[in-house]
Amino acid sequence: xxxxxxxxxxxxxxxxxxxxxxxxxxxxxxxxxxxxxxxxxxxxxxxxxxxxxxxxxxxxxxxxxxxxxxxxxxxxxxxxxxxxxxxxxxxxxxxxxxxxxxxxxxxxxxxxxxxxxxxxxxxxxxxxxxxxxxxxxxxxxxxxxxxxxxxxxxxxxxxxx
Amino acid sequence: xxxxxxxxxxxxxxxxxxxxxxxxxxxxxxxxxxxxxxxxxxxxxxxxxxxxxxxxxxxxxxxxxxxxxxxxxxxxxxxxxxxxxxxxxxxxxxxxxxxxxxxxxxxxxxxxxxxxxxxxxxxxxxxxxxxxxxxxxxxxxxxxxxxxxxxxxxxxxxxxxxxxxxxxxxxxxxxxxxxxxxxxxxxxxxxxxxxxxxxxxxxxxxxxxxxxx
Numbered sequence: 171x172x173x174x175x176x177x178x179x180x181x182x183x184x185x186x187x188x189x190x191x192x193x194x195x196x197x198x199x200x201x202x203x204x205x206x207x208x209x210x211x212x213x214x215x216x217x218x219x220x221x222x223x224x225x226x227x228x229x230x231x232x233x234x235x236x237x238x239x240x241x242x243x244x245x246x247x248x249x250x251x252x253x254x255x256x257x258x259x260x261x262x263x264x265x266x267x268x269x270x271x272x273x274x275x276x277x278x279x280x281x282x283x284x285x286x287x288x289x290x291x292x293x294x295x296x297x298x299x300x301x302x303x304x305x306x307x308x309x310x311x312x313x314x315x316x317x318x319x320x321x322x323x324x325x326x327x328x329x330x331x
Numbered sequence: 332x333x334x335x336x337x338x339x340x341x342x343x344x345x346x347x348x349x350x351x352x353x354x355x356x357x358x359x360x361x362x363x364x365x366x367x368x369x370x371x372x373x374x375x376x377x378x379x380x381x382x383x384x385x386x387x388x389x390x391x392x393x394x395x396x397x398x399x400x401x402x403x404x405x406x407x408x409x410x411x412x413x414x415x416x417x418x419x420x421x422x423x424x425x426x427x428x429x430x431x432x433x434x435x436x437x438x439x440x441x442x443x444x445x446x447x448x449x450x451x452x453x454x455x456x457x458x459x460x461x462x463x464x465x466x467x468x469x470x471x472x473x474x475x476x477x478x479x480x481x482x483x484x485x486x487x488x489x490x491x492x493x494x495x496x497x498x499x500x501x502x503x504x505x506x507x508x509x510x511x512x513x514x515x516x517x518x519x520x521x522x523x524x525x526x527x528x529x530x531x532x533x534x535x536x537x538x539x540x541x542x543x544x
Contacts, residue, residue: 175527176520179508210541211534215502218483220394224383231375232403238368241409329491 182208356411358422363411371408381403381504382428388499389432389492392483399435403428418513425514429496435490474543486536494529501526504540 172180180186181194182205195201224230298317307314356377363369382403387396407427414423474482487495496515500506506514512522 173520173524176523179523179526207534207538207541208530210544211537212502213528214479214537214541214544215483215498215533218480219388219499219503220384222384222387224380224397225393227376228380230379230383230401231372234375234401234408235368237401237405238371238408242368264504306445310373 181205336437351456357416358410360414360416360420361448363408364414366409371411373421374424375404376490378424381421382424385425385499385504386428386432388487388503389429389495391487395435399432400428403431422510422513425500426516433492433496436495441488442491456457477544482517482537482540486533489536490532491528494525494532497522497525498529 177186177190177194178201181191181201186194301319303318305316305318307316344372356374359370359374363374365373379400383396383400386399386403387393390396390399399518403424407424410427414420487498489497493515497511500514508519512519516521
């Protein structure tokens with residue numbers, strides 16, 4: 171079933187069948203006045219808005235075509251070299267190189283083993299004093315590293331006093 | 332007359348039958364999809380005036396209408412490879428233009444006033460009445476053209492973007508209800524309803540203008 175709005179528009183545009191027209195006009199006897207008003211409104215809008223023409227149409231076209239050219243150039247093969255997939259591939263490649271360097275250059279081994287290259291490397295880096303001796307004691311769930319030969323703490327830094 | 336002018340006048344003439352125009356459009360679209368930007372230029376020439384009039388009708392500002400029409404055409408070019416020809420090219424183009432314009436109006440916070448706003452409705456209308464009584468012409472003389480234009484702009488400015496779209500497409504562009512529904516991607520009933528309320532509101536706002544012409 172058509173709503174009032176649908177019937178009204180169809181009536182206004184002369185799209186109702188004879189039967190529908192009669193019935194609609196009988197239901198709304200004062201509606202004829204509306205038709206005249208809507209036609210005046212329609213003419214008012216057409217007369218004032220239809221005359222609005224595009225100024226300088228050739229410039230309008232040339233601007234669009236210039237933008238299209240820019241877009242096309244951006245999408246050209248040389249530009250696609252730096253496209254998103256390429257950047258992603260370069261990122262993955264850089265990550266692989268990074269991992270390879272990490273595993274080849276960082277000393278590895280059992281960290282708790284006093285003889286391991288890793289502990290030796292740490293102690294060598296941290297203690298320049300050859301008198302300092304380090305021992306590593308593995309316990310269950312813990313590793314104790316003892317450093318002997320260190321200088322005594324200055325009295326003002328010693329918390330046990 | 333240079334070649335471009337000649338081509339423009341041929342394309343803009345609009346005297347060709349609709350079927351011929353649509354088959355021309357289809358050929359131009361096919362060339363655009365193959366990357367021929369000069370074919371797109373022909374489509375712009377063919378539709379730029381109609382599109383500009385429609386967008387202008389919705390935004391009431393020449394510069395904004397120019398910019399939005401440009402933006403719409405550029406979007407059309409970028410997505411022309413997705414155009415499958417299920418609707419006519421101009422319906423598809425109008426949809427892009429309408430969306431661009433409505434989005435722009437929404438970004439500016441333009442929502443339109445409510446369907447029935449007591450502040451603009453005449454006081455002597457019965458609340459349940461579906462039609463409004465005709466106005467008694469106001470006692471001033473003929474309104475000058477500039478004032479008429481200003482009043483129309485103000486009245487359209489009080490409509491929501493969706494109501495503006497249907498008024499412009501129906502009253503100015505003379506599109507069929509089915510075409511408007513397709514462009515706005517809504518039902519025929521929605522188009523009818525929007526048009527009814529938009530016309531009502533404009534009738535109230537502009538009655539003294541058209542009664543005094």
